Amino acid sequence: MARGGRAAMSTPAPASVYRSGEGLGLWEHRGKVAAVGIGHSPTARRWDGKPANSVGGISLAALRGAIEDSGVDPADVDGLVMDPTTTTGAFWPQGKPLPWDAINAYERTDDPLDGITRLSAEWMLKNMPELTGVQFTRYGMGCMSSAICVAAQAVGDGRTHTCLVLKSWHNLEGRYYQGGANAGNAIPGSSAIRSLWGTPACFGTAVQFAEYCRKYGKSHDMMAPFIENSRNNGLKFPEGYWAQHRPEEITPEDYKAARWIAKPANLFDNDMPIMVSAAYLFTTAERARQLKQKPVYILNHASSRTRPRSLTPTLDEVEEDTARTARKIYEGAGITAADLSFENMYDGFALFHQFHIEGLGYRGIKFGEALDFYQTDISIGGPNPVSPSGGNIGCGRSRFWMHTDCIQQIQRRASSRQVTGVKPEVAVSGGPMPLGGNFTVWSSTPG
Amino acid sequence: MILVSFDIDGTLEEGDPPGILTMDFVRQVKGEGLLVGSCSDRPISAQRALWARHGIDVDFAVSKHMLGEVKASFDAEVYYHIGDREDLDKRPAEQAGFRFLWPHEAVAMPWTKTGSVRP
Numbered sequence: 001m002a003r004g005g006r007a008a009m010s011t012p013a014p015a016s017v018y019r020s021g022e023g024l025g026l027w028e029h030r031g032k033v034a035a036v037g038i039g040h041s042p043t044a045r046r047w048d049g050k051p052a053n054s055v056g057g058i059s060l061a062a063l064r065g066a067i068e069d070s071g072v073d074p075a076d077v078d079g080l081v082m083d084p085t086t087t088t089g090a091f092w093p094q095g096k097p098l099p100w101d102a103i104n105a106y107e108r109t110d111d112p113l114d115g116i117t118r119l120s121a122e123w124m125l126k127n128m129p130e131l132t133g134v135q136f137t138r139y140g141m142g143c144m145s146s147a148i149c150v151a152a153q154a155v156g157d158g159r160t161h162t163c164l165v166l167k168s169w170h171n172l173e174g175r176y177y178q179g180g181a182n183a184g185n186a187i188p189g190s191s192a193i194r195s196l197w198g199t200p201a202c203f204g205t206a207v208q209f210a211e212y213c214r215k216y217g218k219s220h221d222m223m224a225p226f227i228e229n230s231r232n233n234g235l236k237f238p239e240g241y242w243a244q245h246r247p248e249e250i251t252p253e254d255y256k257a258a259r260w261i262a263k264p265a266n267l268f269d270n271d272m273p274i275m276v277s278a279a280y281l282f283t284t285a286e287r288a289r290q291l292k293q294k295p296v297y298i299l300n301h302a303s304s305r306t307r308p309r310s311l312t313p314t315l316d317e318v319e320e321d322t323a324r325t326a327r328k329i330y331e332g333a334g335i336t337a338a339d340l341s342f343e344n345m346y347d348g349f350a351l352f353h354q355f356h357i358e359g360l361g362y363r364g365i366k367f368g369e370a371l372d373f374y375q376t377d378i379s380i381g382g383p384n385p386v387s388p389s390g391g392n393i394g395c396g397r398s399r400f401w402m403h404t405d406c407i408q409q410i411q412r413r414a415s416s417r418q419v420t421g422v423k424p425e426v427a428v429s430g431g432p433m434p435l436g437g438n439f440t441v442w443s444s445t446p447g
Numbered sequence: 448m449i450l451v452s453f454d455i456d457g458t459l460e461e462g463d464p465p466g467i468l469t470m471d472f473v474r475q476v477k478g479e480g481l482l483v484g485s486c487s488d489r490p491i492s493a494q495r496a497l498w499a500r501h502g503i504d505v506d507f508a509v510s511k512h513m514l515g516e517v518k519a520s521f522d523a524e525v526y527y528h529i530g531d532r533e534d535l536d537k538r539p540a541e542q543a544g545f546r547f548l549w550p551h552e553a554v555a556m557p558w559t560k561t562g563s564v565r566p
Contacts, residue, residue: 045463173464246463246493254490259512267488 010084010121010137013150018303018438019332022324027300027332029156031446034288034295035407037072037281039065043241043396044275046171051105053275055086055170056115060127062277063164070281071292072162074130077281079160080137081151083144083167084120089201090172090273091180092117119168136160143167144278144400145346145430145438149301151282152440161284167400168277176273177201190311199262202349204312206265209351211315213264216368220264224252226374227268227350230387233380234394236417239404241274241396250393264351271348271392278400280407285446294411299426299441300332306435318352318434319367322359325439329360329428333441337361341422342385342409344402345439346431348392355434357386382421388414389429402429406442449558450482450523452507452514452540454530455489458550461497466531467550470501472559479558482506482521486514486528488535511535514543529553 019027041058051057067074092098092113103112107126114123121137136159140147144167151165177195181187187196213219231250234240242248250268258267288295306321308314313321330336337360345356354370363384365373378386389405392398408414409424418424430439453459453473458466477483484507485494494508507517518526528545529552530536540547553559 248490248493248496250490251492254492257491257510257513259488259510268490 010139012139012141015305017150017153018146018305019149019301019328020303020305022328022331024328024332026334027156029152030299030332030334031297031443032285033152033155033282033298034285035280035282035298035442036288036291036293036295037066037068037070038404038407039063039067039069039279040239040404041065041168041275041277043239043244044171045241045245045272046173047275049099049102051102054102054116055119055168055275055277056106056123056127058275058277059119059124059166059168059279062168062279063124063128063166066164066279066281069293070283072281072283074128075132077131077162077164078133078135079151079154079163080121080124080131080134081140081147081154081163081165082119082121082124083141083147084118084139085141086117086119086168086170087273089177089180090117090170090174092172093174093179094183117170117172124166136163140165143432143438144398144403145432145440148280148403148440149303149438152298152301155282155284161287163282165280165282166277167398169273169275169398171273171275193311200265202265202270202351203262205349205351206262207312208315208318208355210264212354212368215315216371218368218371220266221252221256222371222374223269223350224255225378226353226386227255227393228252229378230347230350230390230393232390232394233388233417234390234401236380236415237390237395237401237405238415239278240390240394240401241272241276242394265349268393269350271397274396274398276396276398278398278404280403294444296407296410297443297446299335299443299447300329301438301440302328302332303438304434304436308435313435318355319359321435322355325437326360329439329441334447335426335441337364339426340428341425342388342419342427344387344389344391344406344427344429346391346399346402346437347387348397348399348432350393352434353387353391356431359434360428380417380419380421385419385422388417388419390417399432402431403440405429406440410442410444448482448523450506450517450521450526451476452484452486452517452526452528452545454511454528454532454536455485455487455494455497457531458529461501468529468553470503472554474501474503476559477503477505481558482523484508484517486511486517512539514540514545518544527553527556
């Protein structure tokens with residue numbers, strides 16, 4: 001089998017794969033696809049130049065971890081869905097010598113930075129000779145949330161029966177967002193306004209949050225319990241950066257004393273770029289029942305593709321779209337907000353987490369009520385867990401902690417992070433943005 | 448009296464990334480009778496924990512943008528901030544009325560002893 005050649009044909013999944021419309025009814029594969037295995041690489045703040053710690057190297061570790069965790073024979077794996085981008089802001093500097101030692105430590109593709117600052121399916125398969133049966137590869141662009149939708153749909157459609165799902169992130173020395181296109185003299189399209197004369201990345205969210213506070217009479221200080229809870233949960237996530245390297249809490253005092261990045265977004269409302277990779281193994285419900293881990297069934301995947309009228313969505317647009325997304329999530333899964341055991345919506349930036357959960361109507365909260373909700377017991381031990389994964393705030397930038405957590409919670413192997421105030425039966429995770437995200441409903445039963 | 452503020456990440460050996468200044472260097476500066484503390488982007492509670500872990504009784508531990516408050520709180524003849532970033536250490540330090548030192552400059556100051564620098 002021409003593994004490399006076949007993988008080289010990998011393309012982004014077409015828009016039709018994503019369930020982005022309203023009124024689609026129950027997902028046709030509801031409860032027929034399951035996650036069974038999880039693999040995580042160790043984390044690091046930045047790449048240290050060693051081949052094994054390159055983004056390619058850590059991805060191999062994550063994939064092999066997921067295979068081992070699920071108990072499948074590598075030869076039985078017939079699909080690979082992944083995101084080929086591994087950064088949003090750490091690009092190899094122009095003119096800097098290429099790291100040939102690391103590049104040549106692995107089977108290469110035509111692109112020498114494949115495996116270093118990006119990742120193709122071809123590279124992965126060239127370096128995993130044990131995957132002899134892969135006949136389906138596809139890219140879910142952007143983040144794990146997207147790759148999950150693509151993989152779930154592919155398994156449901158019968159295009160692959162045992163599918164690895166991969167997302168990896170690299171980080172290099174130097175400042176984030178200062179390289180790549182941002183280092184050039186010109187940028188095409190609206191990115192010129194965002195980036196070339198740019199504001200910090202969190203600026204748009206900060207503007208929305210400022211309007212939120214004005215509209216509902218809330219304050220930035222009211223975010224402190226959410227941040228404290230997120231970091232506490234993250235410190236219970238052994239796979240996370242902060243738990244592994246810097247077990248630091250963020251107390252309300254710490255949070256309120258942090259410097260502004262784009263007021264009212266402060267330093268701890270932002271996440272920190274890291275090196276990390278995660279992989280899951282998806283299979284059919286029937287096959288999942290024969291494997292090592294308890295199956296976690298996917299009841300639905302849903303996506304938001306709403307385009308704002310201008311560069312930054314207004315608060316009205318955000319609220320309208322998160323409500324629309326929730327309707328899509330619930331309709332396809334055949335559930336209501338009352339069925340959610342907990343929520344794991346995205347948090348990087350922290351200041352938009354409340355948009356996600358207000359749209360969901362989690363625990364009955366309405367628009368403008370999430371910050372009051374944060375003042376109640378939102379811990380993993382209470383009846384209303386918020387972001388039990390700790391998210392990016394608690395674990396570092398990956399955009400996938402919430403998915404791993406949903407699977408682990410429902411499998412009841414979330415260690416000291418296991419929710420105890422609720423039975424972990426149905427959960428939702430996804431992101432990244434309130435406008436423009438992909439979401440998954442997970443369940444302990446097929447429905 | 449001299450006041451010395453230390454950045455942590457990229458400046459001290461305990462930083463992420465590690466810097467060239469050892470905790471012994473800080474201990475020695477403190478031992479000289481100077482006012483010593485940290486001004487970092489790390490959570491204040493984490494800064495305090497770091498100093499406590501190394502048994503160094505600092506005079507202050509604040510967030511990065513609070514150098515002005517440090518200056519207002521302590522009466523000293525000279526205020527130094529030692530850091531590794533132009534934008535996040537040097538500029539705000541000078542704006543707050545501090546003299547700025549890169550880590551390699553700090554070890555050459557008369558109020559330090561040589562030999563405490565991490566190889």
